[in-house]
Amino acid sequence: MPDPENESLFEAPPMAEQERMVEAILFATAEPVTLAELGSRMPMGSDPAEALALLRKRYAGRGVNVVKVGEAWAVRTAPDLGFLMRHEVVETRKLSRAAIETLAIVAYHQPVTRAEIEEIRGVSVSRGTIDLLIEMDWIRLGRRKMTPGRPVTFVVTQAFLDHFGLESARDLPGLKELRAAGLLDNRPPPGADLPDPDAEDDGDQTDMFEE
Amino acid sequence: MPDPENESLFEAPPMAEQERMVEAILFATAEPVTLAELGSRMPMGSDPAEALALLRKRYAGRGVNVVKVGEAWAVRTAPDLGFLMRHEVVETRKLSRAAIETLAIVAYHQPVTRAEIEEIRGVSVSRGTIDLLIEMDWIRLGRRKMTPGRPVTFVVTQAFLDHFGLESARDLPGLKELRAAGLLDNRPPPGADLPDPDAEDDGDQTDMFEE
Amino acid sequence: MTPAEDPFEADPQSVSERLAAEALIVDVGAFEGPLDLLLTLSRTQKVDLRQVSILALAEQYLAFVERAKALRLELAADYLVMAAWLAFLKSRLLLPPDPADEGPSGEELAAHLAFQLERLEAMRAAAARLMARDQKGRDFFARGLGEDVARVRRITFTATLLDLMQAYARVRTRDDFRPFVMDRDAIFTLEEALERMRPLIGFAGDWTDLTSYLPDGWQMDPARRRSATAATFAASLELAKEGRIEIRQADIFAPIELRKRGPRDA
Numbered sequence A, B: 001m002p003d004p005e006n007e008s009l010f011e012a013p014p015m016a017e018q019e020r021m022v023e024a025i026l027f028a029t030a031e032p033v034t035l036a037e038l039g040s041r042m043p044m045g046s047d048p049a050e051a052l053a054l055l056r057k058r059y060a061g062r063g064v065n066v067v068k069v070g071e072a073w074a075v076r077t078a079p080d081l082g083f084l085m086r087h088e089v090v091e092t093r094k095l096s097r098a099a100i101e102t103l104a105i106v107a108y109h110q111p112v113t114r115a116e117i118e119e120i121r122g123v124s125v126s127r128g129t130i131d132l133l134i135e136m137d138w139i140r141l142g143r144r145k146m147t148p149g150r151p152v153t154f155v156v157t158q159a160f161l162d163h164f165g166l167e168s169a170r171d172l173p174g175l176k177e178l179r180a181a182g183l184l185d186n187r188p189p190p191g192a193d194l195p196d197p198d199a200e201d202d203g204d205q206t207d208m209f210e211e
Numbered sequence C: 001m002t003p004a005e006d007p008f009e010a011d012p013q014s015v016s017e018r019l020a021a022e023a024l025i026v027d028v029g030a031f032e033g034p035l036d037l038l039l040t041l042s043r044t045q046k047v048d049l050r051q052v053s054i055l056a057l058a059e060q061y062l063a064f065v066e067r068a069k070a071l072r073l074e075l076a077a078d079y080l081v082m083a084a085w086l087a088f089l090k091s092r093l094l095l096p097p098d099p100a101d102e103g104p105s106g107e108e109l110a111a112h113l114a115f116q117l118e119r120l121e122a123m124r125a126a127a128a129r130l131m132a133r134d135q136k137g138r139d140f141f142a143r144g145l146g147e148d149v150a151r152v153r154r155i156t157f158t159a160t161l162l163d164l165m166q167a168y169a170r171v172r173t174r175d176d177f178r179p180f181v182m183d184r185d186a187i188f189t190l191e192e193a194l195e196r197m198r199p200l201i202g203f204a205g206d207w208t209d210l211t212s213y214l215p216d217g218w219q220m221d222p223a224r225r226r227s228a229t230a231a232t233f234a235a236s237l238e239l240a241k242e243g244r245i246e247i248r249q250a251d252i253f254a255p256i257e258l259r260k261r262g263p264r265d266a
Helices: A004-009 A015-028 A035-041 A048-059 A079-085 A097-109 A114-121 A127-135 A158-163 A175-180 A205-210 B004-009 B015-028 B035-041 B048-059 B079-088 B097-109 B114-121 B129-135 B158-163 B175-180 B205-209 C015-026 C033-043 C054-070 C077-094 C106-131 C161-177 C190-201 C222-241
Strands: A064-069 A072-077 A091-094 A139-141 A153-156 B064-069 B072-077 B139-141 B153-156 C155-158 C245-249 C256-260
Touching: A015 A035, A015 A048, A015 A072, A015 B064, A015 B072, A015 B079, A035 A048, A035 A072, A048 A064, A064 B015, A072 A079, A072 B015, A079 B015, A097 A114, A097 A127, A097 A153, A097 C161, A114 C161, A127 A139, A175 C161, B015 B035, B015 B048, B015 B072, B035 B048, B035 B072, B048 B064, B064 B158, B072 B079, B097 B114, B097 B129, B097 B153, B097 C106, B114 C106, B129 B139, B129 C161, C033 C054, C033 C077, C033 C106, C054 C077, C054 C106, C077 C106, C190 C222, C222 C245, C222 C256
Parallel strands: A091 C155
Antiparallel strands: A064 A072, A139 A153, B064 B072, B139 B153, C245 C256
């Protein structure tokens, strides 16, 4: 219970308001919060213990609960709903330079054949790179090209557009616009004079003829 | 409403249970979640829209609220309790005046081209300003404009709406008044006496899409 | 814009106005271009932007530029362009309209400038209101604590739009920065083979071995020969489809031969 003397000195907020405060603090704080911390952050004269007890009761049986972690308190998903959280954490990795360049060429030139990608990149494209992009559902096979050999082409997918927040691949800015926006340095890219960082891809150049 | 046929095939959980699930998912995720994502994570036959509506009502006036962010939903602390969270405030990058104005112009005039931004500000958009705003995930590319040169446009993102607590770009402060005053019109200068700010974009930016 | 206003009212500058102009000149670097400066100048008229006298504003701006010149201050080109334009606008506003002139009237030009100023002012105010809103991470907060329920680790690869655009820019401009090199000297493309064969088949009256069509210098190295053979073979299939040549092979693994198909054979 609040100290009656304090109550007269400091007008503590109504208990419903104190409960709101505890709720917001527990939600937003990255670590579980002790009663002492709650008290130090709430207005003078507040009673965090009582507010917390009310909040705890309010969340009983809900989708998230107020739980005790050591000496501190936190909001956690109800244990029976853990199955909903399975997709929560995915480990993300940066795409390799070869992959992002290949992806960019497909996006800008689609439909584009593998030979055309190699022509633009200036090095051969390893099969793993294309496979990875297809597996990620960012590129897919398009129509065969109406040129000799009828090579398959690659186009970007709806998932690609969704991921990059594009309405269509045609909305990508052109080279001129990239330069104007300062995305295109007129400096040589780092390592341009060094051994080609794409050398890893250069090894099995001939493998495409062994299919 | 749930499809009655589906309901017979897949036993959907009771609505109270669905509400708990939506509650758990929204609490667990810092990013806004769309209805489609909710639906895909809940058991077959669930009605996330109805569950969400119930949940939203339940949290009205509480210390945390269910808010709409563009086409998605998130739980956020009530703005009036921000003073309790001083510990949580992370110093954000101080934006330059040019960046803030560019952001506002994109928000109020979207979809807007770079040339239009420059026309409004009366100066060229400095190198890297657009770059920075894209990197912060506050603006993104929109559709190309159906004008000569088909310049790219910029629009604001869901992260922008989330950051400024907006349900949609239509809720920007003062938008109606500005529109009523004609200040959001794209009014071309009379005659050709002023240097045409679009001239630089009229070049051959479409060439890359022409085979 | 009020054309009725006495155009010479602003001419004998008061001391305070002159001081204000001096201050502006000191600050010229702080302005984001002529429009920004004009907006600041228009505020000294202490009126609603919709009532601002564009003529008086032009006078103020021209006085500013004169003073900057007198002080031998380097003004950026766009300030001088604006000065020239405002001088032109001033003459249009002061002189009676020439009926032979088809361009926009001085009033129209002035109205547009007033609109630009009002719009810039409005966007500044909108920007300020936007930044004054409750902001995430400052006034309201997202969930601070990650869930520690059992997780399924799934690796996804990620890239941002910026990565994508920069990658493309890098690829497309790489040739700007390095001497030309043949990266694929061991690959002979179908297109190249076709280009080589089209003129040659005109002379191939009789059955000729396919390998005789391989380009010079591609026979020795196995990788190069393989690539050239495959491309040449694919190209001959294409030419056969077009009805320009015939192909035959006597036996499995026997040499493939081709000859021109005469128009009468068709």
